[in-house]
Every structure is written in C-alpha cells, then in structure tokens.
Amino acid sequence: MSSGVLAGLVAALASGAVKVIDLTAPLSETTPIIELPPERGQPWRFDREAISNYDAAGPTVYWNNIKLSEHTGTHFDAPVHWLSGKDLHDVSQVPAGRLVGPAAVLDARAQVANDPDFLLEREHVEAWQAEHGPLPEDGWLLYRTGWAERAHDPVAFLNDKHTPGISIDCARWLAEETPLVGVGVETVGTDAGLAGEFEQPYPCHWHMHGAGKYGLTQLHNLALLPPTGSVLIAGPLPIVGGSGSPTRVLALVEREV
Numbered sequence: 238m239s240s241g242v243l244a245g246l247v248a249a250l251a252s253g254a255v256k257v258i259d260l261t262a263p264l265s266e267t268t269p270i271i272e273l274p275p276e277r278g279q280p281w282r283f284d285r286e287a288i289s290n291y292d293a294a295g296p297t298v299y300w301n302n303i304k305l306s307e308h309t310g311t312h313f314d315a316p317v318h319w320l321s322g323k324d325l326h327d328v329s330q331v332p333a334g335r336l337v338g339p340a341a342v343l344d345a346r347a348q349v350a351n352d353p354d355f356l357l358e359r360e361h362v363e364a365w366q367a368e369h370g371p372l373p374e375d376g377w378l379l380y381r382t383g384w385a386e387r388a389h390d391p392v393a394f395l396n397d398k399h400t401p402g403i404s405i406d407c408a409r410w411l412a413e414e415t416p417l418v419g420v421g422v423e424t425v426g427t428d429a430g431l432a433g434e435f436e437q438p439y440p441c442h443w444h445m446h447g448a449g450k451y452g453l454t455q456l457h458n459l460a461l462l463p464p465t466g467s468v469l470i471a472g473p474l475p476i477v478g479g480s481g482s483p484t485r486v487l488a489l490v491e492r493e494v
C-alpha cells in the first residue's frame with residue numbers, strides 16, 4: 238500500500254514546486270584536473286575517441302570510447318581513496334541509501350574573496366548552525382566558495398595551488414563529531430590547494446575518509462540551493478575496487494509556485 242509520498246514528489250516535480258538543480262560541471266577535454274608533482278603520478282584528463290560517427294565503421298551509429306581518471310571532473314571520493322580509510326568502503330560498496338540525503342550550504346564567499354587560501358574553521362560551521370540549526374543527519378555540508386565561477390579558466394581555477402579548504406581541526410570535527418556523510422566543494426579537491434604542506438597533510442581526506450565519509454568536488458550551481466532543505470543525489474559509478482568516480486550530482490529544491 239503506497240503512502241503517496243512519491244506520488245506527491247512526482248506532482249511537485251510536474252508543478253514546479255520541486256526543481257531539479259544540476260550541481261555537476263560539464264565534462265570535456267578542457268575540464269580542469271588536479272596537478273601533482275611529477276613523482277606523484279597524474280590523473281588523466283578526459284579524452285575521447287570515436288568508435289563510429291555515422292561513417293564507414295557505423296553508418297547509423299555515433300559513439301565514443303572515453304578515457305579519464307576516477308577523480309576527473311565532478312567526482313565522488315570514497316573512503317578507500319585515503320590510507321586512513323583503506324579498510325573501509327570502495328566506491329562500489331557505498332550503500333545506495335547514503336547517496337541520497339539532505340544538504341546544508343555554507344556560504345564562505347566573502348572570506349574567500351579576501352583570501353584564496355581561506356580555511357573553514359569549526360567556529361564558522363558553528364556560526365552557521367546558530368543561524369540555521371544542526372547539520373543534517375546523514376547529510377552533506379556543501380562548502381560554497383564561489384570557486385565554480387573560475388571553472389571556465391583552468392589557470393584561475395587551479396590558481397597555482399591557492400584554493401580554499403578546511404582546517405585540520407575542522408576536518409577532524411566534521412568527520413568525527415558531526416552526523417554528516419560527506420563534504421562537497423566547488424574546488425578541484427576537497428582539501429585546500431596547499432594542504433599537502435599542512436602539519437596533517439590533506440586533513441579533509443585523512444579525517445573524512447578515515448571516518449568512512451565521502452567527498453564531492455567541482456560542484457556547480459550552489460547559488461541555486463537554500464542554506465537548508467535541499468536533497469542531494471550523487472551517482473558515482475560502482476567501479477569495483479574503485480577509489481571514487483566521476484559523478485552526476487543533482488539537488489532537489491523546493492520552490493514557491
């Protein structure tokens with residue numbers, strides 16, 4: 238016997254009372270990727286090669302082979318991505334129920350505009366909570382920095398590693414003492430560009446993945462989400478043994494009609 242909840246959602250989608258917002262960056266050969274020192278190896282850029290294009294190989298068919306890394310473009314970081322989470326879930330093992338959940342949007346654009354190396358601190362999140370209520374159970378903290386506005390310009394987007402992130406103490410607190418499932422960011426990775434030089438390197442990766450939690454990167458359109466009340470849907474590919482996956486990320490948002 239149906240409770241009618243999903244019928245209500247379908248009606249709300251039809252009426253426009255619920256909108257679907259695409260938080261995913263377009264994926265192409267120009268999609269920015271993280272840049273690492275040569276000895277660290279390098280994720281692949283997106284690339285493609287036609288299998289056929291309505292031509293001799295397939296007169297009625299257009300399709301491509303594609304090549305990319307698990308961490309190219311808007312993507313999902315699974316716990317096994319980091320040493321601290323190596324015995325936890327790979328991306329194919331993440332329970333489907335944890336891919337749909339409430340989102341909290343914290344706007345730090347003002348701080349980041351003054352300091353591209355800005356680090357989110359626990360006090361900033363606590364100030365957000367004082368205004369909007371507790372962080373959502375099994376939900377996402379979406380860290381709005383305005384960085385997506387740079388996505389069309391890879392040099393400005395990577396900004397010679399001067400990109401915002403999360404402090405060591407805040408990352409540990411979010412991982413261990415809040416009910417979140419993950420953190421989503423607009424930048425190329427969930428940590429600050431200079432986080433490799435921190436006393437605890439890459440603290441968001443270290444603490445979040447060590448706690449079995451997730452990351453989402455290169456999000457767009459956070460401006461279209463309210464601080465609370467939206468529902469995030471992440472769709473990483475279930476790559477067996479995978480450390481992450483390019484991901485379509487959607488949000489459901491209520492609108493007045």
Ligand code: MN
Pocket residue numbers: 308312313314426454481
């Ligand atoms: Mn990643």
